[in-house]
Amino acid sequence: MLKADCVDGACMTTPELDGEERAMVEEITAMLPHFEKSRGNLIPILQSIQEKHAYLSGAAMEMVAEHLSISPSEVYGVATFYNQFRFHPPGKHQFKVCLGTACHVAGGDIILENFERKLGIKDGDTTPDREYSIERVACVGCCALAPVAVIDDTVEGHIQPSRVEGIFVQFQVEREREEREKAERESGE
Amino acid sequence: MSRVDIKKHFAPIQREAARQTEEKKTDGIPTIYIVMSTCGLASGAAETKQAFEEALSLKSIEARIVPVGCLGHCYAEPLVVIDHPTSGLPPICYHQVSAARAQVLVRSYLEKGDPVFKYVLGATEENDLIPALMDFPRFNLEQRLVMEQCGRIDPNDIYQYVAEGGYGGLVKALGSAPEEVIAEIETSGLRGRGGAGFPAGRKWRLARAAGPDEKIVICNADEGDPGAYMDRTILESNPHQLLEGLAICAYAIGANQAHVYVRAEYPLAVKTIQKAIKSGEQLSLLGSSILGTSFNLEVMVFQGSGAFVCGEETALIHSIEGKRGMPQHRPPYPVEKGLWGRPTVVNNVKTLSCLPSIINRGAEWFRSIGTEESPGTAIFSVVGNVNHPGLVEIAMGTSLRTLIFDVCGGIPKKKSFKAVQIGGPSGGCLPESFLDTPIDFDSLTEAGAMMGSGGMVVMDENSCMVDVSRYFLDFTQKESCGKCTFCRIGTRHLLNILDRITKGEGREKDLGLLETLSEDIKSGSLCGLGKTAPNPVLTSLKYFLDEYEAHVREKRCPALKCRALTAFYIDLEKCARGCDVCVGCCPVEAIFTTTGRKKAVDQELCVKCGECMVVCPPEYDAVEKVSPPELAPIIERSPEKK
Numbered sequence: 001m002l003k004a005d006c007v008d009g010a011c012m013t014t015p016e017l018d019g020e021e022r023a024m025v026e027e028i029t030a031m032l033p034h035f036e037k038s039r040g041n042l043i044p045i046l047q048s049i050q051e052k053h054a055y056l057s058g059a060a061m062e063m064v065a066e067h068l069s070i071s072p073s074e075v076y077g078v079a080t081f082y083n084q085f086r087f088h089p090p091g092k093h094q095f096k097v098c099l100g101t102a103c104h105v106a107g108g109d110i111i112l113e114n115f116e117r118k119l120g121i122k123d124g125d126t127t128p129d130r131e132y133s134i135e136r137v138a139c140v141g142c143c144a145l146a147p148v149a150v151i152d153d154t155v156e157g158h159i160q161p162s163r164v165e166g167i168f169v170q171f172q173v174e175r176e177r178e179e180r181e182k183a184e185r186e187s188g189e
Numbered sequence: 190m191s192r193v194d195i196k197k198h199f200a201p202i203q204r205e206a207a208r209q210t211e212e213k214k215t216d217g218i219p220t221i222y223i224v225m226s227t228c229g230l231a232s233g234a235a236e237t238k239q240a241f242e243e244a245l246s247l248k249s250i251e252a253r254i255v256p257v258g259c260l261g262h263c264y265a266e267p268l269v270v271i272d273h274p275t276s277g278l279p280p281i282c283y284h285q286v287s288a289a290r291a292q293v294l295v296r297s298y299l300e301k302g303d304p305v306f307k308y309v310l311g312a313t314e315e316n317d318l319i320p321a322l323m324d325f326p327r328f329n330l331e332q333r334l335v336m337e338q339c340g341r342i343d344p345n346d347i348y349q350y351v352a353e354g355g356y357g358g359l360v361k362a363l364g365s366a367p368e369e370v371i372a373e374i375e376t377s378g379l380r381g382r383g384g385a386g387f388p389a390g391r392k393w394r395l396a397r398a399a400g401p402d403e404k405i406v407i408c409n410a411d412e413g414d415p416g417a418y419m420d421r422t423i424l425e426s427n428p429h430q431l432l433e434g435l436a437i438c439a440y441a442i443g444a445n446q447a448h449v450y451v452r453a454e455y456p457l458a459v460k461t462i463q464k465a466i467k468s469g470e471q472l473s474l475l476g477s478s479i480l481g482t483s484f485n486l487e488v489m490v491f492q493g494s495g496a497f498v499c500g501e502e503t504a505l506i507h508s509i510e511g512k513r514g515m516p517q518h519r520p521p522y523p524v525e526k527g528l529w530g531r532p533t534v535v536n537n538v539k540t541l542s543c544l545p546s547i548i549n550r551g552a553e554w555f556r557s558i559g560t561e562e563s564p565g566t567a568i569f570s571v572v573g574n575v576n577h578p579g580l581v582e583i584a585m586g587t588s589l590r591t592l593i594f595d596v597c598g599g600i601p602k603k604k605s606f607k608a609v610q611i612g613g614p615s616g617g618c619l620p621e622s623f624l625d626t627p628i629d630f631d632s633l634t635e636a637g638a639m640m641g642s643g644g645m646v647v648m649d650e651n652s653c654m655v656d657v658s659r660y661f662l663d664f665t666q667k668e669s670c671g672k673c674t675f676c677r678i679g680t681r682h683l684l685n686i687l688d689r690i691t692k693g694e695g696r697e698k699d700l701g702l703l704e705t706l707s708e709d710i711k712s713g714s715l716c717g718l719g720k721t722a723p724n725p726v727l728t729s730l731k732y733f734l735d736e737y738e739a740h741v742r743e744k745r746c747p748a749l750k751c752r753a754l755t756a757f758y759i760d761l762e763k764c765a766r767g768c769d770v771c772v773g774c775c776p777v778e779a780i781f782t783t784t785g786r787k788k789a790v791d792q793e794l795c796v797k798c799g800e801c802m803v804v805c806p807p808e809y810d811a812v813e814k815v816s817p818p819e820l821a822p823i824i825e826r827s828p829e830k831k
């Protein structure tokens with residue numbers, strides 16, 4: 001049914017839950033009773049699941065359907081209608097490239113393309129190591145700073161194509177430092 | 190309940206507000222106002238605030254730091270206003286206050302009394318020493334009614350709003366009969382600011398007359414138009430003005446429930462409005478038995494999940510009900526049968542935010558601003574190729590020329606004006622000949638654009654009108670909910686044709702096809718999205734047909750924008766030996782060194798990002814952009830270097 005559950009186009013009916021997903025299911029089970037069983041709560045429930053777990057898994061949507069006594073396809077139909085909901089786990093670092101009118105006129109598509117080329121994935125995808133993901137967003141409302149990209153939670157304005165390279169260098173330096181510190185700690189122990 | 194009793198309930202709140210204001214005025218402690226709405230934060234306001242805090246504690250200077258909302262002057266962010274009462278100077282507004290500048294300001298101004306003139310934008314009051322902000326056209330041509338307090342008060346402090354006369358409108362409204370309030374709004378001629386311009390008073394009257402059920406008010410803050418952000422700014426900068434308006438509307442139509450529908454993409458706005466609702470309830474300005482009367486109003490925030498079509502009222506209502514946000518046939522109109530089947534009034538943020546001042550100052554005062562048919566002000570987010578982009582509030586009837594050239598400072602880099610796109614994906618592109626069109630609902634619609642949500646993108650000679658139309662169609666095509674066939678499939682075909690044209694594969698009959706298809710989509714769609722989606726195409730076809738023809742017949746993009754129709758090359762006459770800047774910046778290694786040790790572009794590898802053109806030092810200025818791409822001279826890499 002869902003892309004997230006599909007492997008090579010063939011859907012697995014009930015995939016073995018890994019640790020991560022099992023924890024998610026447990027948390028959602030604990031959370032659902034806080035919401036009244038009314039249809040109007042569907043979107044708020046989906047929003048709080050996504051806020052906590054960053055995406056909606058097939059299992060999560062089925063649980064919501066059961067809680068509200070509606071069919072899973074109904075939940076899936078509503079969730080896919082809105083741009084906010086994601087069905088894949090996003091990367092550790094998220095890049096959202098704004099393609100609002102002002103950003104488009106200022107060359108936002110070139111920025112998006114630079115991210116895509118650098119990571120070898122398309123917008124909406126996550127790198128296989130789940131380190132990075134790219135999304136295009138309609139407008140973050142900082143049009144006077146166009147072109148704009150949101151790096152994790154920081155809005156960066158007047159972004160140049162060469163800045164894209166700089167962002168990755170920054171992340172790499174940070175990661176290397178973390179690894180070094182970790183190694184130092186381990187050798188110190 | 191009598192007027193006297195309501196005032197009695199309000200008096201302690203007013204007294205507390207006045208006391209707090211007085212205390213701040215008399216204690217002599219400097220106040221630093223930092224603009225910290227989303228755009229301020231994007232420009233680094235958080236770092237600025239931290240720098241102020243550090244510098245103040247380092248120098249042990251006592252000062253209040255107040256985060257405020259947006260002033261609308263996005264070009265000068267981060268903005269800071271410093272009120273230093275003991276210096277003898279008026280409050281001064283500083284522009285582009287980076288962390289380093291913040292430290293300088295603390296050292297020089299707060300410590301030594303030197304106001305650092307080079308960072309000053311202007312004083313907030315008239316005085317003999319520093320030019321006042323009101324002396325600049327960006328300020329004095331504006332007429333602020335809705336945004337009057339934005340950026341001046343702390344959005345999280347209800348008392349600051351009350352000290353500025355806030356909630357006075359609600360007190361006045363509660364003292365009169367609901368019919369009187371509706372009559373006042375009708376006389377004021379206030380039209381819905383969401384885009385269509387339906388008279389607000391008439392909508393309310395219909396809702397009030399619609400049966401005995403308890404009514405519902407919805408504030409539409411689902412600002413989906415890419416390029417408009419005034420609703421977000423109002424929510425972030427002055428949420429209480431909106432809540433007061435919401436309460437006035439609810440009282441007038443007889444509602445006990447109100448929903449604020451905000452985009453989830455605006456986390457700061459969501460947080461601010463939630464806080465504001467809580468503080469309003471604590472002072473009994475919202476919630477149950479408001480100001481001691483029998484009027485109750487429960488205000489809830491609903492976070493929209495990002496669907497452009499939900500700006501349409503019936504779609505928005507479906508979305509709150511937990512369904513897919515698809516529009517439905519009207520009638521029945523929401524004022525008869527809306528959310529959960531109850532009579533519902535859906536008003537835009539700006540419409541509701543106008544209400545307090547109309548009730549306070551009267552309908553006649555409101556009518557004196559703007560034009561006969563469209564009284565009041567209009568808020569635009571003017572962005573794109575202008576010198577001073579940002580939010581502008583002007584009286585209706587002001588001409589486009591005044592707005593773009595006088596208020597926003599015209600086109601940068603001495604380029605010429607080409608078009609202005611008004612109203613986002615539903616609006617149209619107007620050429621230079623329309624610059625003297627007055628801005629009001631009817632004149633803009635007549636010109637082929639529309640007021641829309643107030644997004645305005647100014648484009649200079651380097652913007653391609655075909656590309657802009659393609660951009661908007663790409664947006665509406667993705668956002669079409671799919672209910673009406675003409676909208677769902679028609680916009681897809683329009684996009685395919687425009688795609689073809691921008692890639693240089695356009696056919697002669699495409700131009701006629703664009704026009705007939707556009708007309709069909711307009712007449713075959715149910716809601717505003719489909720009815721207006723072809724507007725960008727139709728207006729650009731009407732006013733910029735020559736550009737379409739150049740794309741189709743000559744496979745050339747006159748504005749050098751469409752990437753498939755342009756190419757970059759390096760002028761060997763101008764290129765300097767030994768300069769490697771372009772080689773270093775090229776993301777795809779398309780630039781190589783020629784046998785003469787100059788640089789050349791490998792056209793096969795080039796992705797046309799234009800970075801080399803940006804970095805090429807101005808003394809050489811060797812990178813050229815041409816259309817059609819065949820004009821670029823082809824230079825082969827020497828075989829051994831390949």
